[in-house]
Amino acid sequence: MKNIKTIIGGILxxxxxxxxxxxxxxxTIENITTNPAEPKPLSTFTVIATITGENIIxxxxxxxxxxxxxxxxxxxxxxxxxxxxxxNGKYEAEVTLTGTQxxxxxxxxxxxxxxxxxxxxxxxLKTYLKTNNGGDxxxxxxxxxxLLIAVFISLIFxxxxx
Amino acid sequence: MxxxxxxxxxxxxxxxxxxxxxxxxxxxxxxxxIDTGENFTFTYIDGSLKNLIDYxxxxxxxxxxxxxxxxxxxxxxxxxxxxxxYSRSDLEIISIxxxxxxxxxxxxxxxxNFNKNYNVELNWVFGLDNGSIWEKYQLERGxxxxxxxxxxxxxxxxxxxxxxxxxxxxxxINDLLEV
Numbered sequence: 001m002k003n004i005k006t007i008i009g010g011i012l013x014x015x016x017x018x019x020x021x022x023x024x025x026x027x028t029i030e031n032i033t034t035n036p037a038e039p040k041p042l043s044t045f046t047v048i049a050t051i052t053g054e055n056i057i058x059x060x061x062x063x064x065x066x067x068x069x070x071x072x073x074x075x076x077x078x079x080x081x082x083x084x085x086x087x088n089g090k091y092e093a094e095v096t097l098t099g100t101q102x103x104x105x106x107x108x109x110x111x112x113x114x115x116x117x118x119x120x121x122x123x124x125l126k127t128y129l130k131t132n133n134g135g136d137x138x139x140x141x142x143x144x145x146x147l148l149i150a151v152f153i154s155l156i157f158x159x160x161x162x
Numbered sequence: 163m164x165x166x167x168x169x170x171x172x173x174x175x176x177x178x179x180x181x182x183x184x185x186x187x188x189x190x191x192x193x194x195x196i197d198t199g200e201n202f203t204f205t206y207i208d209g210s211l212k213n214l215i216d217y218x219x220x221x222x223x224x225x226x227x228x229x230x231x232x233x234x235x236x237x238x239x240x241x242x243x244x245x246x247x248y249s250r251s252d253l254e255i256i257s258i259x260x261x262x263x264x265x266x267x268x269x270x271x272x273x274x275n276f277n278k279n280y281n282v283e284l285n286w287v288f289g290l291d292n293g294s295i296w297e298k299y300q301l302e303r304g305x306x307x308x309x310x311x312x313x314x315x316x317x318x319x320x321x322x323x324x325x326x327x328x329x330x331x332x333x334x335i336n337d338l339l340e341v
Binding site for chain 1: 228229230231232233234236261263271275303304305306307308322323324325326
């Protein structure tokens with residue numbers, strides 16, 4: 001009998017702890033994707049975020065156009081764009097990039113989430129843009145042309161030797 | 163009798179010379195006090211107006227930023243280290259939010275969140291641009307953070323766009339303070 005009382009007391013205490021813990025849980029952003037996956041500067045893209053929380057009332061996002069190349073800086077921001085809940089339970093918003101600086105290489109997100117009446121800010125999240133400056137974007141560039149010329153010259157030399 | 167008259171004339175002349183020298187001295191000293199340094203006005207976080215000229219006699223760092231700017235956060239972490247490194251009689255930092263869409267309330271929230279997230283109190287002067295600061299002091303590429311360092315007389319000593327390092331800022335301040 002005493003054991004049962006202890007067990008019930010323990011369960012009640014655990015339940016109380018869990019309920020307190022769940023009330024204090026802050027909203028989190030589990031994942032951010034964009035459509036297209038690698039947006040280009042001066043283009044329009046959709047940002048899609050998986051956000052979890054207790055009772056999310058509204059979400060807005062501020063998107064800034066920045067560079068990581070030293071010295072790191074930001075140039076433009078698109079403020080408080082409302083995010084809408086899509087059919088997959090994810091929040092999405094569309095933005096058109098307008099920064100004309102060549103060095104802009106990523107966008108940064110600052111989410112404002114109203115979760116059950118409390119405002120939360122989540123930042124320090126980014127998406128890299130598809131720029132032509134790095135030469136590592138998968139498009140054929142000068143490196144490929146040089147490689148092709150080198151192969152072509154090698155073939156001519158080999159033919160002559162024979 | 164003539165001798166007395168001469169003495170009076172001489173003393174009058176002497177008195178006149180002293181008066182003229184004193185007067186010219188006053189004119190010169192007022193010339194010395196003309197403030198040729200930079201000045202700008204901003205809205206302090208309590209809503210009052212403040213000027214750069216209020217901080218004459220100190221080296222002043224003007225930090226131009228906005229709440230949405232990631233590198234500006236890193237700049238503030240650097241500025242905190244700089245601020246802790248010097249006495250309040252030598253250095254003041256003025257962080258001005260230069261985005262006209264932002265408000266004092268946003269700046270205050272930013273400071274609170276910064277303290278929560280980084281455990282760093284932003285305890286220097288914060289304010290809002292009233293429109294003229296960014297227009298006057300933005301640099302070539304128009305990015306933030308942008309910092310200026312003014313000497314004790316309000317003359318521009320240094321300006322830079324983008325994240326500026328602790329060592330660079332301290333080197334400039336040490337030069338100005340002759341440390």
